[in-house]
Amino acid sequence: MKHSEYTASGLKDLLDQGRLEEFYKRSKKLLKENGRIQDKNTEQVQNDLWTFYYIAAAPLFPMDASPEASASWREDKTLDYDVKTSAVRYMATQDTGRLAAVLPISREKISALYALYTARILHSIKQSYDPDLGEKQKRQRQEEEEKNRLLYRDRKIDMDQANANSILIHNRISIQDLRNNAAKMRTDSVEKTFLNLLVEYFPGNAAQVRKYIKLAGYSDKEIPDLIDRTVGREPKTEFLYKGAGRKKKMRP
Secondary structure (H helix, E strand, O other): OOOOOOOOOOHHHHHHOOOHHHHHHHHHHHHHHHOOOOOOOHHHHHHHHHHHHHHHHOOOOOOOOOOOOOOHHHHHOOHHHHHHHHHHHHHHOOOHHHHHOOOOOOHHHHHHHHHHHHHHHHHHHHHHOOOOHHHHHHHHHHHHHHHHHHHHHOOOOOHHHHHHHHHHHHHHHHHHHHHHHHHHHHHHHHHHHHHHHHHHHOOOOHHHHHHHHHHOOOOOOOHHHHHHHHOOOOHHHHHHOOOOOOOOOOOO
């Protein structure tokens, strides 16, 4: 593909160089601008596929354990989650049959790619959520505040430095809380979109649906509840309940 401001060219370089903030900012712009294009040609559809690929492959922003560490991405603390979630929503609006008409690959192949990309995105967001973060932070705060107090007592830092350290500790914990809550909300949102896509892409094929759910990081034990809370039991999802070994009421 030819390079331009609105193509996926350059995303790989940004990833390879670890320039995550720039990567996500460019990806956000690509999703916005390319989403406005109607009746895309082959090159534009290929550009979308590569954009989704790189977004799915990109790591989330790292959370450094050190309260002294700073990162430019904190200007937009959930940009990575927002872009990954937007990519999933973008894919959900696509007519794979229409895309296949302008690409030298089948509708089934495109559906498989979208299912894989969405599974990878969901896996990364889901894995970043820590339900026990509150208790861990409580212990960390106590340890770090005690360390700070001892440094001040031993005159290794002055009062200004001690206060600055306390602020850094508080800010880091606040950022962790914000991102952890964002991870939970994005997981819930992407789960629903993901399951609806799988039902659309693989109607009647429970094995394929479960395959991609597992790629998203869910165990066999977790799958029934995931299905219940996202798509539920209705005529088009009945195939997911066959052989499940349980009876569920139909949704009203």
